[in-house]
Amino acid sequence: YATEAPFETKAFRLHNLEQGPATNTTLSRDDALLYYRQMHTVRRMETSAGNLYKEKIIRGFCHLYSGQEAVAVGIKAALRPHDDVITAYRAHGWSHLMGVNPLGVLAELTGRQSGCARGKGGSMHMYTNHFYGGNGIVGAQVPLGVGLALAAKYKGTDGVCVALYGDGAANQGQVFEVFNMAKLWDIPCIFVCENNGYGMGTSAARAAANTAYYTRGDVIPGIWIDGMDVLAVREAAKFAVDHCTSGKGPILLEAATYRYSGHSMSDPGTSYRTREEIQEVRQTRDPITSFKEKIITANLVSPEELKAIDTEIRSTVDEATKKAKAEKEIPLEELTADIYSLDLEKQIRNIDPFNPLPHKRIGEAVNFK
Amino acid sequence: KQMTVRDALNSALDEEMTRDERVFIIGEEVAQYDGAYKVTRGLWKKYGDKRVIDTPITEMGFTGIAVGAAMAGLRPVCEYMTFNFAMQAIDQIINSAGKTFYMSAGRVNVPIVFRGPNGAAAGVGAQHSQCYGAWYAHCPGLKVISPYNSEDCKGLLKAAIRDPDPVVFLENEILYGVQYPMSDQALSNDFVLPIGKAKIERPGKHITIVAHSRAVETSLQAANELSSKGIEAEVINLRSLRPLDINTITASVAKTNHLITVEQGWPSAGIGAEILARIMESEAFFHLDQPAIRLTGVDTPMPYTKSLEMAALPVPKDVVEMTKKLLKVK
Numbered sequence: 001y002a003t004e005a006p007f008e009t010k011a012f013r014l015h016n017l018e019q020g021p022a023t024n025t026t027l028s029r030d031d032a033l034l035y036y037r038q039m040h041t042v043r044r045m046e047t048s049a050g051n052l053y054k055e056k057i058i059r060g061f062c063h064l065y066s067g068q069e070a071v072a073v074g075i076k077a078a079l080r081p082h083d084d085v086i087t088a089y090r091a092h093g094w095s096h097l098m099g100v101n102p103l104g105v106l107a108e109l110t111g112r113q114s115g116c117a118r119g120k121g122g123s124m125h126m127y128t129n130h131f132y133g134g135n136g137i138v139g140a141q142v143p144l145g146v147g148l149a150l151a152a153k154y155k156g157t158d159g160v161c162v163a164l165y166g167d168g169a170a171n172q173g174q175v176f177e178v179f180n181m182a183k184l185w186d187i188p189c190i191f192v193c194e195n196n197g198y199g200m201g202t203s204a205a206r207a208a209a210n211t212a213y214y215t216r217g218d219v220i221p222g223i224w225i226d227g228m229d230v231l232a233v234r235e236a237a238k239f240a241v242d243h244c245t246s247g248k249g250p251i252l253l254e255a256a257t258y259r260y261s262g263h264s265m266s267d268p269g270t271s272y273r274t275r276e277e278i279q280e281v282r283q284t285r286d287p288i289t290s291f292k293e294k295i296i297t298a299n300l301v302s303p304e305e306l307k308a309i310d311t312e313i314r315s316t317v318d319e320a321t322k323k324a325k326a327e328k329e330i331p332l333e334e335l336t337a338d339i340y341s342l343d344l345e346k347q348i349r350n351i352d353p354f355n356p357l358p359h360k361r362i363g364e365a366v367n368f369k
Numbered sequence: 370k371q372m373t374v375r376d377a378l379n380s381a382l383d384e385e386m387t388r389d390e391r392v393f394i395i396g397e398e399v400a401q402y403d404g405a406y407k408v409t410r411g412l413w414k415k416y417g418d419k420r421v422i423d424t425p426i427t428e429m430g431f432t433g434i435a436v437g438a439a440m441a442g443l444r445p446v447c448e449y450m451t452f453n454f455a456m457q458a459i460d461q462i463i464n465s466a467g468k469t470f471y472m473s474a475g476r477v478n479v480p481i482v483f484r485g486p487n488g489a490a491a492g493v494g495a496q497h498s499q500c501y502g503a504w505y506a507h508c509p510g511l512k513v514i515s516p517y518n519s520e521d522c523k524g525l526l527k528a529a530i531r532d533p534d535p536v537v538f539l540e541n542e543i544l545y546g547v548q549y550p551m552s553d554q555a556l557s558n559d560f561v562l563p564i565g566k567a568k569i570e571r572p573g574k575h576i577t578i579v580a581h582s583r584a585v586e587t588s589l590q591a592a593n594e595l596s597s598k599g600i601e602a603e604v605i606n607l608r609s610l611r612p613l614d615i616n617t618i619t620a621s622v623a624k625t626n627h628l629i630t631v632e633q634g635w636p637s638a639g640i641g642a643e644i645l646a647r648i649m650e651s652e653a654f655f656h657l658d659q660p661a662i663r664l665t666g667v668d669t670p671m672p673y674t675k676s677l678e679m680a681a682l683p684v685p686k687d688v689v690e691m692t693k694k695l696l697k698v699k
């Protein structure tokens with residue numbers, strides 16, 4: 001095998017930037033294996049999640065990330081351990097990449113006790129170290145992300161925060177509010193618009209007067225990225241981290257990507273786009289297939305090796321799925337656990353006033369002290 | 370020593386900023402302007418740009434930023450010029466600040482204070498004259514404080530800043546300039562009042578009057594007038610709306626057998642409504658000799674018209690008359 005190989009990415013489009021990320025990059029064999037493994041795990045988990053939903057084991061909402069894996073994996077590759085991430089409700093992939101194992105994700109989806117939020121958060125609300133969800137209100141996570149970045153600057157850690165949102169959320173007023181403040185105060189926030197073409201069932205062009213999302217930060221520099229190419233995303237994300245840590249303030253990345261599933265599992269995803277469109281992306285732009293071909297052709301890995309990884313991931317995810325189905329839900333007493341980190345009322349009112357429930361403290365309350 | 374509510378709030382902020390590097394103030398006009406109502410006077414000069422941050426007029430955005438900073442372990446004090454404007458940001462207050470600890474199964478607590486003037490001011494019309502006490506007190510995950518005088522404001526704001534959960538702190542613009550006595554204890558740096566405990570402002574045996582914020586003043590004035598007629602009203606200052614100190618109220622009702630609630634907010638699903646419901650559901654119900662009564666703001670948006678505005682909020686006379694009616698005295 002080659003230990004590393006050079007690659008050329010699609011050209012970036014720049015806004016308010018003299019110079020963008022380099023389009024030629026090098027990929028090591030280790031990183032090739034890592035990115036492949038990460039993207040494949042996310043894909044496999046989502047396939048499993050989709051099945052669990054169809055089996056009616058996952059309830060409520062379930063928004064799959066399949067098709068968009070290169071965005072999360074590429075950005076994660078550029079982050080340091082002390083950087084923060086916050087995203088919207090399409091959060092399963094990010095939760096995993098930030099440190100939650102497949103069981104932690106899948107059991108959260110099935111609402112069981114090994115879920116990373118003990119099954120209390122559900123599909124849209126997963127958390128781990130430096131990962132702040134999993135947020136269910138479209139656009140609301142973006143101000144939170146700027147706040148996380150503000151805290152990094154306040155503490156002087158040189159950390160950045162990646163605040164992700166979709167092309168749908170890009171039209172929310174509060175997103176523009178914090179573009180303004182983030183630039184005004186030069187907050188180290190990397191805004192990432194994951195443009196998958198549709199805000200629920202409304203295509204970008206039907207929702208936005210300007211669909212060049214990377215330009216919509218006004219004075220904030222922006223970069224358009226081929227979000228189906230994990231290496232392009234990685235290069236742009238590295239550039240963005242450098243930009244933020246050098247004190248230049250926020251930057252906006254638009255990753256052009258695609259989601260194969262509907263908006264959520266209740267959406268077949270075919271009334272506002274054609275099956276042919278989805279097929280075409282799968283066949284010509286799939287982030288995993290294209291990456292796989294690239295790294296095999298460059299002799300970084302062999303097909304057999306990848307096949308072995310596929311098998312291993314399949315069995316890990318299948319095992320996790322099995323557990324996530326079979327496990328228990330948390331006990332009833334946790335209905336009234338962790339409403340407050342400092343519970344001033346020891347008893348929580350029940351449905352009737354005569355049988356109050358004790359407030360319990362279970363979680364670690366990371367900001368308690 | 371006498372101190373205005375404004376100065377009491379200012380000293381609470383000052384002391385807590387000195388005590389804890391993580392405490393910072395963010396909001397409109399909090400820094401260079403010295404606070405729209407001068408609550409933050411002098412703090413920008415003392416602590417600088419990093420810790421006293423002027424924002425553009427963009428409540429939803431800066432509230433979300435403050436909440437995010439709290440998630441990362443800072444202790445933001447998020448000021449609203451008035452709580453009427455916090456309605457622009459209420460999703461961040463309830464959904465982001467109030468629910469994240471529960472959703473994360475106890476992982477990410479959000480230590481933040483949302484503060485500013487609440488309720489009716491004077492002559493500012495419908496959109497600037499509203500009490501949000503009931504709105505926030507409705508939501509599990511939030512703690513809600515509605516202080517009355519200077520001691521309340523100092524001790525409870527300090528408690529709110531130190532509390533590891535999101536606290537909504539509802540001040541009153543009319544009271545900012547009013548002086549109240551401060552005990553020696555209240556003047557000290559470590560004066561902290563417990564959140565969730567009501568205060569008996571005036572002991573009495575004939576009727577219990579429960580109020581919060583400026584309505585405490587109304588109730589105390591009424592109690593003085595009643596006293597001259599031989600009626601001793603017990604006035605309870607709620608201080609906190611969530612948790613609601615129902616035990617202090619029920620103990621008082623067991624003694625006086627009569628209850629009136631007084632508030633400036635609207636009647637429907639209000640604080641008084643909640644108190645009456647809880648009394649109805651408890652043993653205290655059997656101690657009542659008369660139905661418990663709510664005195665509230667009139668169920669209407671606030672008019673600008675001076676005479677109508679005055680008629681829209683409870684005054685001492687309303688409390689006196691209702692007391693006499695319940696006690697069947699002329």
